[in-house]
Structure formats: C-alpha cells, structure tokens
Amino acid sequence: MVGMILASHGNFAEGILQSGAMIFGEQENVKTVTLMPNEGPADVKAKLEKAITSLDDQEEVLFLVDLWGGTPFNQINNLFEAHKDKWAIVAGMNLPMLIEAYASRLSMNTAHEIAAHILATAKEGVKIRPEELMPEESTAAAPAQEINAGAPGTFKYVLARIDSRLLHGQIATAWTKTTQPTRIIVVSDAVAKDDLRKKLIQQAAPPGVKAHVVPVDQMIRLAKDDQHFGGQRALLLFENPQDALKTVEGGVPLKTINVGSMAHSPGKVQPNKVLAFSQDDIDTFNKLKKIGLAFDVRKVPNDSKGDMDEIIKKAQDELNRLR
Incomplete structure (x- = not known):
C-alpha cells in the first residue's frame, strides 16, 4: 500500500x-510532519527522514x-x-483530498496514480454559499427534487444504513467511495415533511451523486418499479430501525443493514459509544432478524464488525436493570 506523509x-x-x-477509520502507513514556531528547515528535514524510514514501503510515497x-x-x-519516478507531492491539502487518497489506496498501487486522481476531488470540495458567489462554470447542478426515470430495471442496493445523523461526512466520503452509489436516498416519513432538513441533505450530497428524501411508502413504490431504475445503485439511509422495518416489510428487498449510529435520548441505554437503544429499538431489531436481515455493525468501512447479538443483549440487560 502506498505510504503517505502529511x-x-x-x-x-x-x-x-x-x-x-473519524471519517474513514484509522490508517496504516500514514505519518505526519509538522513545522513548529521554534523550528527551522533542518528540523523539518530530520522529521521527514524519520517519517519516511518508518513507512513499510519507502519507494511509493505520497506527500x-x-x-x-x-x-x-x-x-x-x-x-x-x-x-521522482515513484514519489508524488500534492500541495493545498484539504479533507476531501485526504479522504479521496485513503480510498484510492485501496485500488491504486502507485503514488503517481493517486496524486493525479485526487486533484479533482480536492477542487470540488471548495464551495461557497450563497451559491451565486460561485463562478458559473464551477457551480454544480442543483440536486434533483424527484427521482428521475431511467432505463428498465430496478435499483441495486449497495448499502442500507441506520444512522441518526443521516447524510454526514462518513457517508459522503468513506461509504460513498466504498459502495459507489449513483443515488443516496433518505427514507423517512419525518424528514420528508421537513423542508429545511431535506434541503440540507440534498446540499450535502457528494459530487456526482444525487441525494433524495422520500417517505417510506414512496420508497416501497420505487422499489417495485421495474421500468425506470436499471443501472441505478442506491444507498439507503434510515434515521431509526423502525423506518427500516416498515421498508423491508413493504417489500424493499434488503438483505443486510449496516448499523452505524443511533443517538442517545431519554429512556435509552447506550451499550457502546455510538449506539443507544430503547425497548422499541431492541424489539424492532429482533423483528428484522426474525425476517432474515443480517446486521453489519460499523461506523466506517475500515472498522471491524461488531456483534449485534451481544450489543442487543447488553442493551436489554441494562434496560431490565433500570426497571
């Protein structure tokens, strides 16, 4: 894997x-070098040499x-x-550039390939609101309000995730890079009625991916439409397990649900750092399991998978103790 120095x-x-x-998970073979106020060029050179020698592969290095x-x-x-035949330097470091570099290391084997590839993402990550301040040639097309018709066929579901934060950085970068959706669809009756949240979600869509917010019943109808969505790769986001259960019971053919984040609120217990459950949540997950759904408990693709059975058991034990 190409080594990186920031x-x-x-x-x-x-x-x-x-x-x-936080967004893409902990990375191997990535080092940092900093110039502090009391240091000079010689100090930076010494830090660089130390960082380079600590990499597993010192031939392919991206700076x-x-x-x-x-x-x-x-x-x-x-x-x-x-x-210079192996190394590459990219200046103007920003977070979209870094995430794209991390994702590119999974499929690209040279620093030159990655350096050439990440430049467009780094530039696309620079945007302005209000939008009219953007130069016309750089202004991205507004997100579609409706899911437009396409070729015959149904959606291919590349990820279905329960995440109370819905469309945020980990989705727009890490999961999008891993699953390559053409559309991100938030499935929620509550959010579909909230114009402000809908607008914010649509604006948060990563470049090249359309974001939509639909109520559960509309998602069920879309899933059964075999005339318009051929070739479309859908990433579904649910705010809670209850919406996911209604969607599956309505006929959307999901096999696995990624459980990423469930916010704490009064009446819930928190068996780990990112998941909080009420009794209704536990009952809903048990129903999903009973009808054949598998659970993939991870915040980001690089995380190891958690054991949902153990997490639910711990949450149920904590709820029982509170009664």
Whole structure:
C-alpha cells in the first residue's frame, strides 16, 4: 500500500489526520510532519527522514502538503528529485483530498496514480454559499427534487444504513467511495415533511451523486418499479430501525443493514459509544432478524464488525436493570 506523509506548518497535519480517521477509520502507513514556531528547515528535514524510514514501503510515497513553496514543501522537494519516478507531492491539502487518497489506496498501487486522481476531488470540495458567489462554470447542478426515470430495471442496493445523523461526512466520503452509489436516498416519513432538513441533505450530497428524501411508502413504490431504475445503485439511509422495518416489510428487498449510529435520548441505554437503544429499538431489531436481515455493525468501512447479538443483549440487560 502506498505510504503517505502529511506535512504542514503547525499542527494542521496532525489535526487533519485525526479528522480523516473519524471519517474513514484509522490508517496504516500514514505519518505526519509538522513545522513548529521554534523550528527551522533542518528540523523539518530530520522529521521527514524519520517519517519516511518508518513507512513499510519507502519507494511509493505520497506527500500531502499544506502550502506550495513553504518550508515543509521545500524540504520534501529537496529529497524529491532522487525519487521522482515513484514519489508524488500534492500541495493545498484539504479533507476531501485526504479522504479521496485513503480510498484510492485501496485500488491504486502507485503514488503517481493517486496524486493525479485526487486533484479533482480536492477542487470540488471548495464551495461557497450563497451559491451565486460561485463562478458559473464551477457551480454544480442543483440536486434533483424527484427521482428521475431511467432505463428498465430496478435499483441495486449497495448499502442500507441506520444512522441518526443521516447524510454526514462518513457517508459522503468513506461509504460513498466504498459502495459507489449513483443515488443516496433518505427514507423517512419525518424528514420528508421537513423542508429545511431535506434541503440540507440534498446540499450535502457528494459530487456526482444525487441525494433524495422520500417517505417510506414512496420508497416501497420505487422499489417495485421495474421500468425506470436499471443501472441505478442506491444507498439507503434510515434515521431509526423502525423506518427500516416498515421498508423491508413493504417489500424493499434488503438483505443486510449496516448499523452505524443511533443517538442517545431519554429512556435509552447506550451499550457502546455510538449506539443507544430503547425497548422499541431492541424489539424492532429482533423483528428484522426474525425476517432474515443480517446486521453489519460499523461506523466506517475500515472498522471491524461488531456483534449485534451481544450489543442487543447488553442493551436489554441494562434496560431490565433500570426497571
């Protein structure tokens, strides 16, 4: 796997490494190099050499740098000439660039390939509101309000996820890169009635993917339509397990549900850091299991899978103790 070094003035590199881990999971062979206020070029060079030697593969190395022409860039560039057939440097580091680089390492084997590929994503990540401030040639098309017709066939479901946060960074980056949907569909009666939340979800769609919000009954009708959705890859998001159960009982052919995040609220217990359950939630998951659904308990694709049976048992035991 291509090694990566994130280099910056101050702690920016360490901060963006942490942000990337929150969205895409912890990464191997990624190091940081920082230039602190009391340091100079020689200090950065020493840190770079140490970081490079710590990588498993020192031939294929991608450097993401905060500023072209700054000291971190210059010190990398001093080492670059002897390795330019394998190494690559990309300046202007931002979070979309980092996430795209992480995803690209799963399928690309050279630093040159990844460097060329991530540039477009880095640029697309720079947007402005109000939208009229964007140059006309850079303004993305507004998200579709309705799910438009297409070729004969039905949806292919690439992911169905329960996440109380719905469309957020982990979905728009890590899961989208892994599953490659053409559409993200939030299935929720409550959100479908909330114009502000619908608009925010549509605006959060990653480049090249349309985001929609539909009530449960409409999702059921769409799933049964075999004339318009051929070739469409759908990523479904549910705010709670109850909406997921109604959707499956209505005939949407899901086999596995990814359980990512369920927010805590009064009356719920929290068997782990990201999942909170009421008795209704537990009963609903048991119904989903009974009708044949499998559970994939992960926040991001790189996480190890949790044991849903153990999590539910722990939650049920905690609820029983509170009674």
